[in-house]
Amino acid sequence: xxxxxxxxxxxxxxxxxxxxxxxxxxxxxxxxxxxxxxxxxxxxxxxxxxxxxxxxxxxxxxxxxxxxxxxxxxxxxxxxxxxxxxxxxxxxxxxxxxxxxxxxxxxxxxxxxxxxxxxxxxxxxxxxxxxxxxxxxxxxxxxxxxxxxxxxxxxxxxxxxxxxxxxxxxxxxxxxxxxxxxxxxxxxxxxxxxxxxxxxxxxxxxxxxxxxxxxxxxxxxxxxxxxxxxxxxxxxxxxxxxxxxxxxxxxxxxxxxxxxxxxxxxxxxxxxxxxxxxxxxxxxxxxxxxxxxxxxxxxxxxxxxxxxxxxxxxxxxxxxxxxxxxxx
Amino acid sequence: xxxxxxxxxxxxxxxxxxxxxxxxxxxxxxxxxxxxxxxxxxxxxxxxxxxxxxxxxxxxxxxxxxxxxxxxxxxxxxxxxxxxxxxxxxxxxxxxxxxxxxxxxxxxxxxxxxxxxxxxxxxxxxxxxxxxxxxxxxxxxxxxxxxxxxxxxxxxxxxxxxxxxxxxxxxxxxxxxxxxxxxxxxxxxxxxxxxxxxxxxxxxxxxxxxxxxxxxxxxxxxxxxxxxxxxxxxxxxxxxxxxxxxxxxxxxxxxxxxxxxxxxxxxxxxxxxxxxxxxxxxxxxxxxxxxxxxxxxxxxxxxxxxxxxxxxxxxxxxxxxxxxxxxxx
Numbered sequence: 001x002x003x004x005x006x007x008x009x010x011x012x013x014x015x016x017x018x019x020x021x022x023x024x025x026x027x028x029x030x031x032x033x034x035x036x037x038x039x040x041x042x043x044x045x046x047x048x049x050x051x052x053x054x055x056x057x058x059x060x061x062x063x064x065x066x067x068x069x070x071x072x073x074x075x076x077x078x079x080x081x082x083x084x085x086x087x088x089x090x091x092x093x094x095x096x097x098x099x100x101x102x103x104x105x106x107x108x109x110x111x112x113x114x115x116x117x118x119x120x121x122x123x124x125x126x127x128x129x130x131x132x133x134x135x136x137x138x139x140x141x142x143x144x145x146x147x148x149x150x151x152x153x154x155x156x157x158x159x160x161x162x163x164x165x166x167x168x169x170x171x172x173x174x175x176x177x178x179x180x181x182x183x184x185x186x187x188x189x190x191x192x193x194x195x196x197x198x199x200x201x202x203x204x205x206x207x208x209x210x211x212x213x214x215x216x217x218x219x220x221x222x223x224x225x226x227x228x229x230x231x232x233x234x235x236x237x238x239x240x241x242x243x244x245x246x247x248x249x250x251x252x253x254x255x256x257x258x259x260x261x262x263x264x265x266x267x268x269x270x271x272x273x274x275x276x277x278x279x280x281x282x283x284x285x286x287x288x289x290x291x292x293x294x295x296x297x298x299x300x301x302x303x304x305x306x307x308x309x310x311x312x313x314x315x316x317x318x319x320x321x322x323x324x325x326x327x328x
Numbered sequence: 329x330x331x332x333x334x335x336x337x338x339x340x341x342x343x344x345x346x347x348x349x350x351x352x353x354x355x356x357x358x359x360x361x362x363x364x365x366x367x368x369x370x371x372x373x374x375x376x377x378x379x380x381x382x383x384x385x386x387x388x389x390x391x392x393x394x395x396x397x398x399x400x401x402x403x404x405x406x407x408x409x410x411x412x413x414x415x416x417x418x419x420x421x422x423x424x425x426x427x428x429x430x431x432x433x434x435x436x437x438x439x440x441x442x443x444x445x446x447x448x449x450x451x452x453x454x455x456x457x458x459x460x461x462x463x464x465x466x467x468x469x470x471x472x473x474x475x476x477x478x479x480x481x482x483x484x485x486x487x488x489x490x491x492x493x494x495x496x497x498x499x500x501x502x503x504x505x506x507x508x509x510x511x512x513x514x515x516x517x518x519x520x521x522x523x524x525x526x527x528x529x530x531x532x533x534x535x536x537x538x539x540x541x542x543x544x545x546x547x548x549x550x551x552x553x554x555x556x557x558x559x560x561x562x563x564x565x566x567x568x569x570x571x572x573x574x575x576x577x578x579x580x581x582x583x584x585x586x587x588x589x590x591x592x593x594x595x596x597x598x599x600x601x602x603x604x605x606x607x608x609x610x611x612x613x614x615x616x617x618x619x620x621x622x623x624x625x626x627x628x629x630x631x632x633x634x635x636x637x638x639x640x641x642x643x644x645x646x647x648x649x650x651x652x653x654x655x656x657x
Contacts, residue, residue: 057494058493062486062490063456063487063494066455066459066487066491067456069456069457070456070460070463071461071463071467072460074460075464076460076467090486094487097449097450103652103655104652105448106427106428106429106431107651107652109429110438110445110446111655145654166655
């Protein structure tokens with residue numbers, strides 16, 4: 001066991017896999033050399049594994065997307081970093097037209113085992129283009145997996161599973177959690193499954209489903225509500241696509257009251273799909289309408305402190321929404 | 329036209345090249361027929377590209393080199409190892425289609441067995457992929473060379489510039505070819521790019537770029553041979569702009585008489601690279617007209633057989649629609 005931040009756990013997972021398998025390579029903008037990424041996730045990897053396996057790319061995200069696919073075709077396990085989740089947008093064609101379809105369109109003759117890493121999320125004064133949750137852009141593209149850890153333990157195990165997977169995996173890292181979360185992380189060689197949601201807190205009164213920063217808020221809010229006599233079941237979605245329907249539906253049925261929390265916009269987020277699934281599978285077990293708590297439908301979150309706060313789902317908003325649902 | 333003997337290829341190799349060129353032409357003609365009678369839904373043609381493609385492909389070592397083609401590269405793919413039946417299985421959407429097992433439209437070539445990488449229809453997405461395949465050679469310290477192709481219209485996609493830039497930075501063993509037939513569906517080159525040639529883009533990214541006449545077999549073969557040999561020795565990438573003609577409409581869903589004059593279309597037929605090549609073969613003593621007629625008859629028979637065999641093969645069954653979306657657990 002070692003005390004580790006969320007960021008350190010991701011780096012540790014990558015380091016272990018690069019040491020275990022020489023076919024693992026990592027690249028992106030500022031990823032190589034002495035800098036090791038704008039957040040420092042890949043710091044030290046170039047020195048440890050050489051400049052061939054950990055390197056800088058030109059500032060071209062489409063190229064990062066396609067380079068990873070090409071390396072996968074010839075037996076490598078490429079980790080391509082997008083410096084911010086917002087910057088995936090120039091690479092969407094490569095992720096959808098190539099990475100997610102290579103296996104299907106050749107019936108498995110050619111495969112693209114890839115990890116695309118991307119720091120996402122707001123609350124860092126990043127304005128419209130350094131704050132986004134872009135998962136909904138890539139959500140619903142069969143062939144592509146989307147995962148995101150919400151704890152240091154999951155961060156290490158999930159990145160290792162993503163690297164070992166024969167599927168292309170889009171791995172979102174919440175940039176507010178990078179240094180906020182710290183916990184004991186096992187030194188063991190463990191993996192966290194890519195297709196399983198995680199019940200992180202058990203309770204009988206309401207079910208809260210979320211991931212990333214808002215999940216952290218929900219866990220704190222659950223302690224507040226516990227003192228008021230309400231026990232919340234809190235579920236980390238973790239596998240954003242394909243969704244772990246079984247775990248999500250089971251958790252919804254358990255309490256009959258569901259709050260879906262995201263820091264994305266209200267309309268068109270992944271929570272909209274989760275809501276549809278619960279409505280289809282668990283309607284007659286529900287005791288209240290499915291409730292969503294999200295950012296407003298503005299184009300991402302603005303820079304000004306007042307506007308950013310207005311956009312973000314914070315602990316207070318989550319606590320209020322949970323209480324309201326518990327009292328319904 | 330440069331003399332065939334200047335290629336350094338043997339007589340057998342030259343005749344083999346002719347068989348590839350003619351097979352490409354005749355097979356494409358058959359695919360148009362099958363499309364017209366509704367047995368296939370679509371065809372997109374490489375007629376007018378065949379001489380250049382065969383000369384290009386023969387400069388590589390298909391048993392180890394990788395090819396990331398585009399939709400007009402049927403003839404080059406057959407030099408790389410695919411057969412007429414393989415192509416036919418794809419156009420008919422059969423389960424045994426090596427390109428996609430009936431998943432993709434016709435003319436989206438691929439074959440794991442022959443190092444031909446499957447491609448999408450959003451044009452030129454294969455360019456960044458080719459950099460990954462080529463970077464793999466450097467990482468593995470292997471001497472395979474990668475070839476990727478697109479048309480002069482599709483070469484304006486951003487991903488083409490991104491890939492060429494990266495290839496220059498990493499000095500990849502990667503050959504880019506732009507097959508310039510002068511038309512992007514209906515749009516001429518004056519609306520596609522402003523420079524005199526597309527070849528100039530090579531030096532812009534730090535490697536050679538050369539325009540070659542794709543109707544001149546020897547000029548094309550030697551131009552590719554030089555850059556392929558250089559790339560194999562670690563000398564880095566190159567761009568070849570292969571000047572060819574598009575003798576047909578863009579695809580089976582297009583009618584080029586709408587935007588090409590009758591005179592232009594007639595001129596194209598007179599400047600067909602296949603005719604030049606056949607004249608060379610006779611003039612330079614490689615084949616007689618009678619021998620060519622025999623080869624033609626033999627190829628047509630082989631195409632008939634490939635068509636019959638492919639038609640009898642099963643379609644994918646409906647219950648396979650969800651197969652191979654993700655890896656098996």
